[in-house]
Amino acid sequence: MSQKLFVSAQEVAEKAGVSRSAVSRTFTSGASVSPKTRQKVLDAAEALGYHVNHLARGLMRNESGIVCLIVSELGTPYRSALTRALTQQLQNTGKIAMLINTDRSDGSVDLALTQAIRYRADASIILSGLPDKSITDLCLKNGQRLVLINRDDDREGPLKINLDDEDAAARIATAFVRAGCRKLAFANSQTGTPSLMARERGFVAAAGALGIDVIVERFGPTGYESGRVVAQQLLTRKERPDAVFCATDLLACGFMDAARHQFSMSVPDQICVAGFDDIEQASWSSYGLTTFAQPVDMIAREAVSWLVGDAVRPENHSVRLHADLVWRTSIRGG
Amino acid sequence: MSQKLFVSAQEVAEKAGVSRSAVSRTFTSGASVSPKTRQKVLDAAEALGYHVNHLARGLMRNESGIVCLIVSELGTPYRSALTRALTQQLQNTGKIAMLINTDRSDGSVDLALTQAIRYRADASIILSGLPDKSITDLCLKNGQRLVLINRDDDREGPLKINLDDEDAAARIATAFVRAGCRKLAFANSQTGTPSLMARERGFVAAAGALGIDVIVERFGPTGYESGRVVAQQLLTRKERPDAVFCATDLLACGFMDAARHQFSMSVPDQICVAGFDDIEQASWSSYGLTTFAQPVDMIAREAVSWLVGDAVRPENHSVRLHADLVWRTSIRGG
């Protein structure tokens, strides 16, 4: 009574008075069915509430249609925006997203990928963390495609999508100098993820080329609170910086709030601030943060089109996308 | 050569020198296997990189382990926080989340549920929109469980999780009055979702009971920009309100920013503001928004524990959770 099973192709076949294969062919694009049996099947299916079992189909075709999204800190603006774009793109191409949370703990990503393998996901997209080589090898060996977003890794096989972090950092350094700033600082988290470190490297190097030393301060995870703490550290020095590049917008928001409300400083008059990601909050008028836009839609498009493509893909495929500078009011001039 | 298939239980059985059932039993908790065959199987599995095929398992057991999350506007702080909590809870209980984006378009949710049926999801959790009755009936008939979060619907079968929106709205009305406000306003979006309308109703009713008329203004979707527009509408009246309850925090942030930066008003001295959701940004020092906290973790726990429970569930199960008032600085006094 309660656990009534789903309708199967068999039942549809009986009701339509055809063979089960006819039902199967009706729902398989490119199969040979005459228009009239096709219609009989569709009517019967509609009447019974039949829907193809994608578990069984996946079993046969050896292609589940599932793509695994591996994410940490989904509650964060940038991560959720990217996740949204990815699931949307996947849906548009007939795939479906499986979502797995990870945390900082060791092996968390490996566990997620194991789940992806169990469900025979066609591919996995990794937005956070970096899996063990043995696991990625297993994925690849089984024909599962892998996409690494913003994780600068040099192993072969996966598609790697990155931004021009270093170049962007250099651009903002010159922007600061052009605005008359001379005491530059970089605010980072302590997570040390590849893209954050690339921004730091690029900023320090570009400033160095202009003859300026950069004060680098790192603290905690990549969030608003850390931005406040770093502000505390930078603004209690005897020589305050007059421009700060924050590794992410969340850090920048925290920094600006502390600078304004705790140290009564004016942005951009006394200190210029820039961020990275272009989260929605960056455009809110309390911040007006000048920042670099992550091209989330383009990232999603690149990832998904590569996943579904049967084009022979080069062994070491890597995409580098450009981050546009979005100019707002947190830097003087412009 | 490329599409090397996954390792099957058959191959593991051969390598371990046992039958395929022994392999199956090794990976089925509660099955009877002797310690030594079990070990032989585990060794062989490890060596070959074998992982149980959950598609096939789901087929046999008639239980896929998949739970469908149906969400719109995932990029939004509240939605992403709730989604995160849900996927985490699901993982903790051995289930896995499938994520489907919906938009405002007709039948978008129905399409999502169809996908859920195709993949034989054990359950679906709907965070946005409301599906057609014919579809939910189909889900329920097939033994798929349904959870509706913040969608006040009266159909039988699904679990409904709601907050005490009306009561919360009444509490904030008295708080405004206690702070000395007399000209109350309510800022809403035009989406007219049940919980938003409940907040509006509750606020208007409670104010009415205190002898106060409420100016209600509605605009657009539920986001920051709409908050700004509503501010425009409310603050250009000849009699400005001195307290505004915004249906969500995003609206409240937009409202506060417009009030401060566009109308040069001081919050809370000239106007008090309250929101709903307690998104992370509400606690940022630029806002310090007094708001009601959505108990996302508790919502997730309730939903998931009901999904996995075999307890006979009453036909019309409904949970009403309490939204705590988080007092910050956007209302005078306290």
Add this chain to the structure above:
DNA sequence: ATGCCGCTTGCACGCAATTGCAAAATTATG
């Protein structure tokens, strides 16, 4: 009428697992 061609259709097998049942192997008991 016969032969040929092309499109449909059904049969039967295979995909990767779980599980009831009975035989075999192990252990406990008299």
Add this chain to the structure above:
DNA sequence: CATAATTTTGCAATTGCGTGCAAGCGGCAT
């Protein structure tokens, strides 16, 4: 040591579906 009791184990059936193969069917030219 024989017998009973208790696991363990393998066989075979089952889940829902896709697909190669051969048979069936209709149309057309000879």
